[in-house]
Amino acid sequence: MTTSLTKLSLTAARDGLLNKEFTAQELTTAHLDIMAEKRNLNAYITETSELALEQAKESDARLAAGTQGALEGLPIAVKDLFCTKGVRTTAGSKILDNFIPPYESTVTQNLWNAGAVMLGKLNMDEFAMGSANLNSAYGPVLNPWRRMDAPAKELVPGGSSGGSVAAVAGHMALAATASDTGGSIRQPAAFCGVVGIKPTYGLCSRRGMIAFASSLDQAGPVARTVRDAALMTQVMASHDPWDSTSLNVDIPDYLSNITSDVRGLRIGLPKEYRENLSEEMSTLLQKGIDWLTTAGATIHNVSLPMSPFALPTYYVIAPAEASSNLAKYDGLRYGLRIPGHSLDEMYENTRREGFGPEVRRRILIGTYVLSAGYYDAYYLKAQKVRTLIAKDFERVFQEVDVLLTPTTPTEAFPIDEKPVDPVTMYLNDIFTVTVNLADLPGISVPVGLSKTGLPLGLQLIGPKLSEQRLFNTSLALEEAARFEEQVKNLHKGA
């Protein structure tokens, strides 16, 4: 019984609760059991089992009274980037190891208002900086998947939302919150075979979500099905007067409106995303094209000529904003403090000890590109390129409705084969960063398996506020790809 409960999708579990097939407490306990079982994956930084059971009990009461919310009694987990009142929030950093926020992030508050149950806080790359979850002060997260040819090799889950995807793929949560600054939802979702969407910039409030790069950061969910992702998104999203960049728009009921009918939908294939693709990824992309064509969509070749400049642009803007956003971690008011004989010495001691090497690297890069004499050449130029990238998309979206690309260049890689230089690591984001730079929504859907039996994802990109269209197109892909079935067949074969 317990195992089967954690196999349910979020929406199926919701139906089960509504039909009184099981209780929220049973559902929560089943998840807490698996969490204990799979601690080796290191997906959670903080488990909040007592709180979860308490919330589940309250949910059961509301379910009994018929006053349930949209996510009533459903156990989910929260990336440790979202501040949770009274629950330690670290952002994966030693500098916030002892930080217990006295406030709740808007996104998580929306979830609790809808009746969701919090299982715990999820591991992540420090301050969301990373593509392999190897930069966490709480150790790496392991991918629940293993290669068929080398089952002993531990694989990265991707990053920075490594804990979120590992927990959802490993059935340690029905869904999870995550954040995406340059691909931190979509890349790990692809690596772990789950659905992850980065909504339009401003759809989910950033209040209470610890900032990495403010103009790029966007919260979104990770879930096992497209419908689950749709349900999570509509609860997480809201207009927030306490976030000046929050969009003042009505949030549609994505789940009720969802349809896999994509007849007549114009799918664009950006040529720049197909250059130098591995054979495996090319084949996967072709499959995606075939599925969508079969479903009645039309395929169009398009070009986004500024794409090659996206990655360097991203790695100027994101560190620039981060260098300023992270200045508040000075050891004075909260978090780690390593004393010194002067104020400067305390800053140096605290920040040297509190930040990991990748965070320090990005603070240095960001400080450099904003400094006098370099600002025009780096930051200002990057802002101009960012505008041009957004214009590329605007133009293309006059011709097509949705873009189809691979999510990542490769499958998940083994922890001991991680790229030694940071630039190769940054290439993981090559297909995902453009979306953040243009404020657009992008979704990764698991649709296939590599030769070694690892999940592969395709990405769909739409114009601003086209989330419904992305969910619909993703559903068409999901239905055609039958990913779960592919996995079952693989295991039968193995």
Place this chain on the structure above:
Amino acid sequence: MSKNLIEGRTGLWEVVIGLEVHAQIVSRSKLFCGCSTDFGAEPNTQVGFFGASMPGMLPVLNHACVDQAIKTGLGLNGKVNLVSVFDRKNYFYADLPSGYQISQFTHPIVTGGYLDIDLEDDETKRIHLTRIHMEQDAGKSIHDLHPSKTYIDLNRSGIALMEIVSEPEMRSSAEAMAYMKKLRTILRYLGTCDGNMEQGSLRADANVSLHRPGTPFGTRAEIKNVNSVRFVGQAIEYEIYRQLEILEDGGEVKQETRLFDPTKGETRSMRNKEDAHDYRYFPDPDLRPLRLTQERIEAVRATMPELPDVKKARLMADFGLSPYDAGVIVGEQEIATFYEQTVTASKAKEHSQAAKMIANWLMGEVFAALNRDSKTIETMSLPAAHLAQLVDLILDDTISGKIAKDVFAKMWESGKEPGALVDELGLRQISDTGAIEKAIDELLAKDAAKVAEYKAGKEQLFGYFVGQTMKAMHGKANPGVVNGLLKKKLG
């Protein structure tokens, strides 16, 4: 030689001064959060999650502060920009919780503008403004509570400031002081800054340099955070002579930031150019550009009060006040308001004569009484209506100007109406010719010798007869009637 040039041993020098004034915006809450701005609260009681820069907290612009900045821009004749941008000014300091100050760097809310400063001999000089921008104040570091520790108070952190930047158009400390005074007056009229310099609501950074007339500007030193008009004068005076000595000795002035020490009356070096911060300004990604509509600007314009220069011109034109009198009256908005209330309350038929007389009484008796009792227009208990009535009593010949001074003293102390006091004390002026004629007849009969002298040509004795008649009438006789009757009787 222009009075603004200074003569050194080696020749003439011209002083160049520009002022950056930080004016705290009058607003109940801070620039980007709802925390209170009240002065003098217990340390760290007026700071919230955003003000303490807790992770994930975001700025939300206080639009009341924006309207105040617009009003200030209009009041100082600047151009209010329809789009302005908030930037981050990055530097580490213990009382700057976020590690950056939100300010406006490349696109300020107001560009240009000017104000006319009032100099001696009714001269004015127009000083142009470069810009006005909005920014957050920092917190306060308290270094003197512990030998090795610094305490931080974040109550002030995040309070809205306007930085008002002048062009380098002032040429003496007197001009700089006049600028500060005029700016303070205008801001107080607008109600956008209370101008309270002791509480730090208005602070100036002064850029001072010297150069030979007709040559390019010299290297400037910036004197930071001077918080009174007098100190602005002192700091600049000191700085001029410090630089003069260096230049006259053939040295070079260093570009640096200096602090003014009011107890010693001197400036000292705080940090030089090499130590200057690289603020790494960039647009704050947490805030959208501030977009204004022309309608909003016009709505603010509709709330503008009459400003001192316009009011001064009106008082001169309508009431014939002298430039000096009008200037004094409009110098403080409270005085101007009291003056105008008094003029309005006066029922005298000769309105402009009353207005002039009220100005004299205000600047004479009222100011003297305020000085003597250490009070201000706001704290005194004299109602405008009482002063108006007093002047009316003079104008309708109920009392003489001399008697009015006594009535004023009594009314200042007692708070009673002057009309009631006149009756109570029996001070009503006597215009009844019969009574006066009787007194004059008695006097002339008694002083026949003096009458003879007068008639023989000693005309200066006329004053004597007036004085004696007034004395006999206990000062209550109408001087006009006394004069007329005496002239008639003495032939």
